[in-house]
Amino acid sequence: MPNDIDDVVEEILVGGPAAEDHAAWKRLVAEPGGASAWATAVARQKRQASVASLVSGRPWLAKAMLLVRRAARRLARPAFAPGSAAIRSHMLDATLGPAQPSSDELTVCVDWGGSEALAVPLGATVAVTTDGPSAVWWMTSRGRGPLPTKAWKLELGEAPVVLAIVQSDDAGGDLDDLLTRHVAALVVLTERQQTLAEGDDEAIRES
Amino acid sequence: MKRNAEDFEAIVDWSPEGRRRLVEERGLEIRLLLDQAFSDYADQRELGWYGFRDRDPVAEAVEWALERFATIPEVDPAKLARGLRGFGLFVCAKWWLAQKVGKIGYQARSALTISDIRGIEVGAEVDSAAPILDGFAQRLSGTLKELRDRTCDDLVGFWLEATEPWRRDWFGWRESAASSVGDGLSSKTRSFRAHDATFRFALLFRDGLVDQSPPHEVVTATMLSPCANEAPYRVPDREVAKVMAARVSGPREVGQLRKAGTAALVLGLCALLARRPEEPVAHLEWTILRRSISPTTLHALDIEGTPGLGEAVTALPSETGDDHAK
Numbered sequence: 001m002p003n004d005i006d007d008v009v010e011e012i013l014v015g016g017p018a019a020e021d022h023a024a025w026k027r028l029v030a031e032p033g034g035a036s037a038w039a040t041a042v043a044r045q046k047r048q049a050s051v052a053s054l055v056s057g058r059p060w061l062a063k064a065m066l067l068v069r070r071a072a073r074r075l076a077r078p079a080f081a082p083g084s085a086a087i088r089s090h091m092l093d094a095t096l097g098p099a100q101p102s103s104d105e106l107t108v109c110v111d112w113g114g115s116e117a118l119a120v121p122l123g124a125t126v127a128v129t130t131d132g133p134s135a136v137w138w139m140t141s142r143g144r145g146p147l148p149t150k151a152w153k154l155e156l157g158e159a160p161v162v163l164a165i166v167q168s169d170d171a172g173g174d175l176d177d178l179l180t181r182h183v184a185a186l187v188v189l190t191e192r193q194q195t196l197a198e199g200d201d202e203a204i205r206e207s
Numbered sequence: 208m209k210r211n212a213e214d215f216e217a218i219v220d221w222s223p224e225g226r227r228r229l230v231e232e233r234g235l236e237i238r239l240l241l242d243q244a245f246s247d248y249a250d251q252r253e254l255g256w257y258g259f260r261d262r263d264p265v266a267e268a269v270e271w272a273l274e275r276f277a278t279i280p281e282v283d284p285a286k287l288a289r290g291l292r293g294f295g296l297f298v299c300a301k302w303w304l305a306q307k308v309g310k311i312g313y314q315a316r317s318a319l320t321i322s323d324i325r326g327i328e329v330g331a332e333v334d335s336a337a338p339i340l341d342g343f344a345q346r347l348s349g350t351l352k353e354l355r356d357r358t359c360d361d362l363v364g365f366w367l368e369a370t371e372p373w374r375r376d377w378f379g380w381r382e383s384a385a386s387s388v389g390d391g392l393s394s395k396t397r398s399f400r401a402h403d404a405t406f407r408f409a410l411l412f413r414d415g416l417v418d419q420s421p422p423h424e425v426v427t428a429t430m431l432s433p434c435a436n437e438a439p440y441r442v443p444d445r446e447v448a449k450v451m452a453a454r455v456s457g458p459r460e461v462g463q464l465r466k467a468g469t470a471a472l473v474l475g476l477c478a479l480l481a482r483r484p485e486e487p488v489a490h491l492e493w494t495i496l497r498r499s500i501s502p503t504t505l506h507a508l509d510i511e512g513t514p515g516l517g518e519a520v521t522a523l524p525s526e527t528g529d530d531h532a533k
Contacts (some may be wrong), residue, residue, distance in 0.1 A: 006251075010301060013291030013360065026349035028367070032380040035367035042360045044247060046436075048298040049214040051243065055236045056216060062235040069242055074265055 012046060023199065054117060054160065060141055061188070065115045066160055067179040068186055072113020075183050081183035082165040083130040084109040088118055088151075110165065110185035117160075119192040125153045126164050126189055137164040137175050144175050152189065159191040176186045215295035221282050237276075241269040246484035248300035257307045272303040317350070340377060343491050347374075350412045351533035354404075357411070359436040361402045369401035373498060382518045403440070406469075407431060409476060409499035412492075416475055421454065422468030429465050470513040477519040478502055483526075497526060 008027055010020035028034040031164035055062040086107040108116040120126055128136050128150040136150045140163040152163060164175070168182040178184070218229065229236065245254065245268045254264040261267040276296075284292045291299055355363045372378075392400070407430055412419055417423045417431070428447045434440055444458040444465065455461055480497050484490050502520055505511040 007301065010299070011288070014295065014299060015286045016288035016290075020290075021464040022345070022348060022352065025352045026344050029348040029351055029374065030344040031379045032375065035364070035371045036359075038367050039364045042364055042436075045298070045360075048240065048243060049295075052215055052236070052240055052294050055239055059235040066235065066239045066242055069239075069246070070263065070266060073246075075264065104342070107501070 005031055005033045005037045006041070009034070009041045015040060020134065026105065026131060036190045039102060050117070051115075054190070060139070060161070061160060061162065063176070064139060064164070064186060067176065068164075068184045069113050070125055071180060072183050075181075077112045077183055078132055078167055080132040082110050082112055082134065082167070083128060083132075084128050085116075085118055085128045085163060085187040087118070088125045088127055097175070098173065108187060110187060112167070112183045112185055115186040115188055117188045117190055120154045120189045122154055122156055125151055126187070127151045128187065130148060130165055132167065134165050134167050135169060137166060137178070139175060139184065146172075154189055159189055161189040163189065164185045181195075215290075215293045215298070217293040218284070218296070218371070221284050222361060223278075223280060226279075226282070227277045230273055234273065237273060237294075237297050238269055238270070239305070240294060241300075242266070243273050244300040245269060245272075245297045245303075248304070249460065257304050268300075268303070268307075271307065275303070293353075339487055339491070342488070343489060344378065346492070347414070350408060353411050354408050357431045358378045358407065358431065359419050359434050360441055361400075361436050362407065362440055365400045365404035366520050369405050370495075370498075373495070383520070392492075398503060399507040400438075400440075402501065402504045405499040406504050409496050410472060413476070413479065413496060416479075420468075422464045422471055424468075425451075425461055425464040426468035426472065429461070466510050466513075469508045470516055473500065473504065473508075473510070473516055474519055477523060483524050494526060497523065 005027065008018055008024050012024060012028070013019075028038070039066065051065075055065065084107055108118045110116045120128065128147075130136065130150070136147045138145060138147045138152060140158055140160070147163065152161060164179065164184050164186050165176050166182050166184040168178055170178060170182075219225070220229070242265060243421065245265045249265055254268055257268070259265075259268045259271070287296070291302060296302065336509060351366065354366065410426075410431065417427055425447065428450065429441045429444065432442050434442045444461040448455055448458045448461045455457065455464065468501065476496060480493065480500070483497075484493050500520055500523065502511075502517060505513070505516055505520065510516060
């Protein structure tokens, strides 16, 4: 029965009949593969839920993410990776208090066809590093254009801002058209909420 | 409480007109979610089995699903799994594929669950297991289900991962445990989560361990009640403080009671574990509880400073009975 435990897990997670079915839970416990099937499905569901809430009411963003995914499936991908986006650290000293995030949270690497969210404090600058000869474009709900400086300072009310790494030296034309004809990767800048939640003490203790 | 699957926006209007409008207004969002779901699926299995054989089978499946959603005459959301009564429907590739291969004119009731249409056989007996092991699997799974109902999805995952080598030995799998999922947790954090999960499981596994005293009540309210599926996987002390406002001064006291309660429960478990039973069923049950308590448990629960606890845990008999050899 290859992979069937995946189906059991998925049905439990969406609250289907298996969720209340003791036999399904028994399979999860007594058959091999349950741990990784569960972890994979929960992680996928979290990722999907965060994408759904990110694009909710933002068709322009959903469209860009969709174009990029489809182009990467259709077109040959370059041998090099798109690159990464990093929050410039000197900005952080002023904006972040004791709950300063770890360095992992300040940099994201993207794959061709992928979209990664990066939570950015207001006023901080994000710099994109491209690993090959790629152009960077910006896009918000209000506009879009080339970004030759490859850096974006996040201001109040702008987020989400898309920084697109496009595998093309075409600096003009229409971005949708570019995203259709060339492989690309997106970094989606969201606003970092500066709240101290319960459990931060635990996070610090464990770090 | 909301499950992950219910974190998705609800769909309010399921009428044919409502669904058509939703596709018109939110088509790009829905396409994106379906695109991700079908390509995740295609990473594991073949979409061609379902008749999607275009150059881009994922895009073909997306358009098919969207068309289906907009044109199917009737959908009764009450017959859908709870997690599918909203945008969660668009991330469940299996549901759509089940729709695709189902008979034309299928009865909504039978088609709207994954297992019915895909013929998933749940409830197969554990093949080679002796009746003792079968009963043990039954108890473990009942408790695991209760753990999910009373906490959240991730704790189930931590428990499954922590116990995988144990379960492999008990249930006689040949394959070795799969490597852990790369979710970015440090090994220390991962170990704490595992110990936290096995501890809470132990509290539920052993009936009557948790009583009605105020510290235990706080443990129940914070650690054994449905919570958000994110660290620290507890009902926040401040929320419990509101509910218990008549009896506690505030979140700080709730936190203190929680730690006093977990410390008392660790001691209670230690008392139960002091003698290693010989009888097979009792021995298995003793083993799962024994493995759920270690010095790391105290750190994971942040009670390592409680006097006497460390000594009680290290004094526990070992599993194999070579206590005196150490």
